[in-house]
Structures are given as C-alpha cells and as structure tokens.
Amino acid sequence: xxxxxxxxxxxxxxxxxxxxxPEETTDIPAADSTQEIQENPPASRSHEETEAPEPALxxxxxxxxxxxxxxxxxxxxxxxxxxxxxxxxxxxxxxxxILDRIEHWIFITSFITxxxxxxxxxxxxxxxxxxxxRGLGGIETTRQIHHIAAVLMMLCVIYHIGAIGFKxxxxxxxxxxxxxxxxxxAFWDTFKYFIGRKKHPPQQGRxxxxxxxxxxxxxxxxxxxAITGFMMWNPILTTKFLSGQxxxxxxxxxxxxxxxxVLSIFIWHFYHxxxxxxxxxxxxxxxxxxxxxxEHPLELADIKAGTATRIVDPKEIARxxxxxxxxxxxxxxxxxxxxxxxxxxxxxxxxxxxPVGENVEVFAPLTPTPxxxxxxxxxxxxxxxxxxxENTVGPLFAERCSSCHGSIxxxxxxxxxxxxxxxxxxxxxxxxxxxxxxxxxxxxxxxAGGHPGQLTPEEIQVVTEWIAAGAxxx
Numbered sequence: 131x132x133x134x135x136x137x138x139x140x141x142x143x144x145x146x147x148x149x150x151x152p153e154e155t156t157d158i159p160a161a162d163s164t165q166e167i168q169e170n171p172p173a174s175r176s177h178e179e180t181e182a183p184e185p186a187l188x189x190x191x192x193x194x195x196x197x198x199x200x201x202x203x204x205x206x207x208x209x210x211x212x213x214x215x216x217x218x219x220x221x222x223x224x225x226x227x228i229l230d231r232i233e234h235w236i237f238i239t240s241f242i243t244x245x246x247x248x249x250x251x252x253x254x255x256x257x258x259x260x261x262x263x264r265g266l267g268g269i270e271t272t273r274q275i276h277h278i279a280a281v282l283m284m285l286c287v288i289y290h291i292g293a294i295g296f297k298x299x300x301x302x303x304x305x306x307x308x309x310x311x312x313x314x315x316a317f318w319d320t321f322k323y324f325i326g327r328k329k330h331p332p333q334q335g336r337x338x339x340x341x342x343x344x345x346x347x348x349x350x351x352x353x354x355x356a357i358t359g360f361m362m363w364n365p366i367l368t369t370k371f372l373s374g375q376x377x378x379x380x381x382x383x384x385x386x387x388x389x390x391x392v393l394s395i396f397i398w399h400f401y402h403x404x405x406x407x408x409x410x411x412x413x414x415x416x417x418x419x420x421x422x423x424x425e426h427p428l429e430l431a432d433i434k435a436g437t438a439t440r441i442v443d444p445k446e447i448a449r450x451x452x453x454x455x456x457x458x459x460x461x462x463x464x465x466x467x468x469x470x471x472x473x474x475x476x477x478x479x480x481x482x483x484x485p486v487g488e489n490v491e492v493f494a495p496l497t498p499t500p501x502x503x504x505x506x507x508x509x510x511x512x513x514x515x516x517x518x519x520e521n522t523v524g525p526l527f528a529e530r531c532s533s534c535h536g537s538i539x540x541x542x543x544x545x546x547x548x549x550x551x552x553x554x555x556x557x558x559x560x561x562x563x564x565x566x567x568x569x570x571x572x573x574x575x576x577x578a579g580g581h582p583g584q585l586t587p588e589e590i591q592v593v594t595e596w597i598a599a600g601a602x603x604x
Contacts, residue, residue, distance in 0.1 A: 215420070222416040223433065233293065234412055237286045243279035245392045247272050252385040280359060281473060287352060288465045292458045300450040301442070306336040309346075313339035335428040344399060351391050358384035364476050517596040519549045519603045526592070527552070531583045549603045564601035567594060 226234070250259035250272060266272045297303040316339045319332035337345075361368045361380040368376060403409040407425070411417050422430040432438035517523060527535075527546040534541040535556075537548075544556030555561050563569040575581055576590050585593070596602070 217419075219418045219420055221419040223419070223422050223430070224415060225411040225417050226415045228415065229293070231412055231415060233286060233289060237283065237290075240279045240283040240286065241391070241395070244276060244283065245388060247276035247279065248385070248388050249392070251276070252388070277363075277473070281469065283352070284356065284469050284472075288462055288469070291465075292462060295458055296454060300447060300454050304336075307342060307345060309339070309342050313342060333427040334425070335432075336426055338425065340398075340402060344394070347394060348391075351387055354387045355384060355391075358387070360472055363472065366476050516599060516602070517592050519552075519596075519601070522592060523596050523601075524549065526585075526589060530585060530589070534583060553601070562597060562601055564597060565599075567597055570597050573597065 246262070247266070250256075250262045251269070253259045254263070254269075263269055263272050266275060298305070316332040316334055319328055320339075322328040323331045358380040361372075361377060362384065365377050368380075403412075407421065409417070409421070409425075417425070419430070429438065531546045535544045535546040537545055537551075540556075542557045544558075544561060545551035545554075553560075553562055553564070558571060561570060561572040561575075567573050573590070573594055576585050576593070
C-alpha cells in the first residue's frame, strides 16, 4: 500500500480502518464475506466489463445459519454475527474527498435557491408563492436572488469541468461514470428483482446505473437551463438571430425543466440517499463495508483484490500538472468572460419599472363645457316614386344586411348582395317573392322584430312597397 494516498484517485483509495493504527486491525479476523472475495480475486478486469460473483452476504451456507432453538431452551445470542457486523461497520472506505463534497454542497445550495425563487415566479398566482415572495422582499428581490444563484451554479460548473479534467488527465482516473452495456444489464436485472423474477439485485461498481442516470440528467438539465436562461436574460440579443416566438418557448422550457428537476431530486435522489439507505458519504466522505457490499460490491472486490490501487509516478504527476493548470486557466478565463457577458450584456426585458418618486401637478385649464354630440341618424333613403333594387333596396341591404348575408358570410345560405342571389332565397326557402307579400319570408321576419339586422319601420315599408310592385330590378 503506498504511503502517500494523495496521489490516488477516489476509486483507488484502499480500505480505511476505524482503529487508530494498522496493528490494531491485524488481530481482528476478516469476515466470511470478505474472505471469499480475497481468496478469489479477479485476475484483471475493469469495474463494468466482467460480472463479479455473488457476494457472500447473499449466499446461505449451513455454517452461517443459526442453530434451531427449542421452545424449552432460551435462544443463545449470536456473538459471532454481531462481531462480524461490527467489523464491517468499523471499516471505512473513502468515497468523496473534501473538495468533491464542497462542490456538491455549493451546487445543491444554488439548485435549491433557484428552485425556490424560480417556482414562485412560475406559479405567481398561488397564495403560497405570493407569501414566499413577500418574505423574500418582493418580486425584484426574488429575481435578483434567482440571478445570483444562477451565477453561483455556473461558476460551480466551470470548476467541475476543471475537476474532471484534472482527474482524467493528471490522475488518469478511470471513466467509471460513463454508461456502458453492463448498465443496461444492471437496469434489466433490477427491474426483474423489483417484480420478483430475480432473487438478488445486480452487483455494481463505483457508480451504479441509477447514479449515472442522475448525473447525466443534471448535465442535460444544466445545459437546457443555461441556454433558455440566457435567452430570457438577453431577449433583445436573442431576437436578433431567432424569431420572437423563441422567448416564450424558452420560458416554458425553462420552467418545465425546473419542475422536472425538482421532482427528480425530491423523489429520486432523496429516496436513494435518505430512505433506501442513510448515505452519509457527502457529509463525512466515507462508506462502511456493509454499505459498500450492498451498493458497490464490484468496487469492494477490486479494493480487496488489490486491483483498484494504482501507484502513480510523482514526476509524471508533476509534468502533467505543468501542462494542465495553464491550459485550464486559459479555458476557465474564457468561460468566466463568457459568464460576465451572459450577465451584463443587456438589461432583461421583464424588469419592473420603478414608480415615479415625485408628485407632478397636472395642468388642466378650464374650458367651456361643450354641447353633447348628436347621435347619428339613419341614412335617409333616396327619394324615388317607385323603389327599385338599384336605387333603393340594393343599397339598403348592402348597408344593413351584408355583414351576415353578404357574398362572403352567406348565413343560412342567403346572399342579399345581388338581385339574382336575393331572389334565389336561402336555406329556409324564398325570402322575396315578387308581388306576394305573404310568401315573402323577409317581410314576416322583419315584421316580427328582434332580428340582428332589424330594419326601421320606414325601411320595412319601402321593402314592402318594392315587393308588392313586383320587386323590380331597375
């Protein structure tokens, strides 16, 4: 085991004992479940490429089963099992370093702040949302807190890119977070385990397929939130290149992605770390052997077999650092400049206009009260001895009836826009029968009153005279 463990990646760290010195652990015999892994170490394999044997925890052997207890004889306490469990709980394995935990807490703090200040704006009509905004100091203060949390999350993303690059290039860490074929198999085996078709859940390595799904969901969600957030933060610049319809679409995508992310964290993430098992690795950085055996048995097998520990040449580490830090410094500087551009390019279009601070006296000189404007009168009918379609009835229908019974509307298939179509009638039959007032539906409907295009009594009289005269066109 190397003396300096600072050059090892988190997945390469060896077992940490809870005792103060290595000598104190030599007198404690290893548990049966760990001895089996030590006696059968894998020759050479990665975490997800080959399937490790079932851990001894899931194997029932006669030696591990308690002896049957008669009703007359009291049950003997199982000292060996409790001692074995105590040993497993005492052995700790480093999972997350202090910088990883600080990054996680900064990210989750910004996420919760964004969720709180964003959802109250999304559902601003809710009484609960209005109460929260009042408690935060109003809508403008809520928006400012939301923007500050967004900047904090983007800074955390910039750091995370550098942390990944350092682990991969300088430390040559394994790509254990990338999904593979084994994750599909683990997903299917988990599904069969949940429906009772498989006795035990699948064995997984340093990162389970659930953790990989959640990680890349965060990556995808962060990209979506950054793009849509930029479009809403800089709408004028966005509409120079895209249609204005992209702004409300970005708002909808931004809010719905936020709802999805909140549901994922509170239902999926919190269940796996607080309900399924109390995982304290983000608090103290460690997992005990029992947790490792249940959650990451393949990684535990590699640690016990000695294949997870990699000795790193300090000179090679130093050479890679000289290349990595200047390169990442330039990249991080460009990303920070882009972040400043993101934040300060333009003022968002949804900023509330502040109220005017001073009272302005309105000058309104006294003027004589004008007389009321008289109401418009009906268009006088042209004087004619005998009304015809061209000089009287046609213009009257065009003014009073064309909106419903014109050439475009044709309500009830009646068109009064021309002489021929008026005599053709509509869906209810002939409305104008020359020389026959009783068969003309137009006279009956207008005489009853209440029609949307009701004629005045004088206009009805003119139409009646026109039909009685044989409804002449000219």
